Amino acid sequence: MRNAAEAGAGGAGVQSVDRALSILEVLARTGEAGVTEISGELGVHKSTAFRLMATLESHRLVEQTGDRGRYRLGVGILRLAGATTARLDLVQEARPISRQLAADTGETVNIAVLSDGSALYLDQVAGSSALQSHNWVGQHIPLHATSNGKVLLSGLDDDDLEAALGALPTYTSRTITTLSQLRDELDRVRDQGYAVAVDELEVGLTAVAAPVRNAHGDVVASMSVSGPSFRLGDDRVDEVVAQTVEAAAEVSHRLGWGHR
Amino acid sequence: MRNAAEAGAGGAGVQSVDRALSILEVLARTGEAGVTEISGELGVHKSTAFRLMATLESHRLVEQTGDRGRYRLGVGILRLAGATTARLDLVQEARPISRQLAADTGETVNIAVLSDGSALYLDQVAGSSALQSHNWVGQHIPLHATSNGKVLLSGLDDDDLEAALGALPTYTSRTITTLSQLRDELDRVRDQGYAVAVDELEVGLTAVAAPVRNAHGDVVASMSVSGPSFRLGDDRVDEVVAQTVEAAAEVSHRLGWGHR
């Protein structure tokens, strides 16, 4: 029974709520914006944008920055986020292991799940080398060009695989762009139990990922370590792969995998 | 220029947006709820509640649980939260220091600010001993019964203090329940430059906190270390106090405190 989202997606949702939430998404993307900028993004009158912002502000989902009339996301989001993250069992179970892996490798550790034809990043822990790293949490990332994506796809059978994939856009000269190449790669991932992506999503980015399994052995998430290619070179990848596979196995055990 | 929130708070905001955001707050509080429950909470017709939920679902701010027609907060909140936390200057500046303090003490480190008569927890880093720690981020926590709360109150003058406090509920036999006791305690906090709370919010919970100051020397946040009382006994509290005071001073320096 999924008609609620379908109705909303089809434009039959509540227009002013849709607009207000679009403001939140604009602010998430731009950092901060003024009323006129928001009205331009939404295609509404600035008095409309102003009233919508006022309502969001009264719920503390946006707040004004020091500058006159400029807005950014507010701390009210944190209360909602706290409620959300605390309930994601997977993230909760994985957090201490993610932290250990980040400490061991010094790089950025992520947990991602398959969602709507992409990898949705649920958690991120940065290692000591990874100051100011890009925040992936909440983002939908292409499957075919990332180690997390390959791991998540490797848990699918052929029918589900084709359903999960749309086009295979090219991001760098090393991006996999044909289905047959991707199938071969996924066979390798299944064989070796992990995935590696070097310069496939963006040049200079290396990531390794391993599957997180549930009690039945299904791939329910992927755990990755990523960093710049100059730090994660060939000489270190083997070691990081081993650490990642072990950490993901540990998370899997906590979810009931391998228990008999 | 704060008229936006005032307008919203006065009920002149956008009613349907106000309702939709109230749904998010209900779900944050209850965990999950059905359409009829939400319509009861909001005092609207269930078809109204259903349409509002549909719009929230289309933006992935709510999602259906496995049960028929029951909803909870969705992962779309995480994207907004990621954007929020990364941009809170204080959290950003404090994060590496929080991490170090968590590593040094092995316990849970929090950053909190004063907000609406309570301590609002903005950030949390768990140390190696702190498995399965409670997630405080986004929550409003009582001031009089926590070390963070005492630190935040210690930065107020008498008028602001009374304005900030409501009743002083009893949580344990050690909770401070009279204003004069609290004033004495806040004098001690000002004198010694830190606060300690043992078994005051809940039995078995010990926390120490130190003030984070801005360039003017005002207390703008509080940084705390907390853990179970069996690990944070009298023998360790002095050491952890010293580490916390030093870490909070480091954050204060980053915010411009003490620079001449």
Added chain:
DNA sequence: CGCAAGTGTTGCGCTTGACGAAACAGAGTT
């Protein structure tokens, strides 16, 4: 197994909430 109760979902007509236009206030620039 059939029925009742309760919940979720949909369509429709009405009304009122949300909208854009116009105007004003303030800040920055020339």
Added chain:
DNA sequence: AACTCTGTTTCGTCAAGCGCAACACTTGCG
């Protein structure tokens, strides 16, 4: 000082959002 641009407020209009009624589905009980 004048102009430009932004944020903010007020007001009349109308279409979006509302409640109502009905239907579909699930669950529990006799």
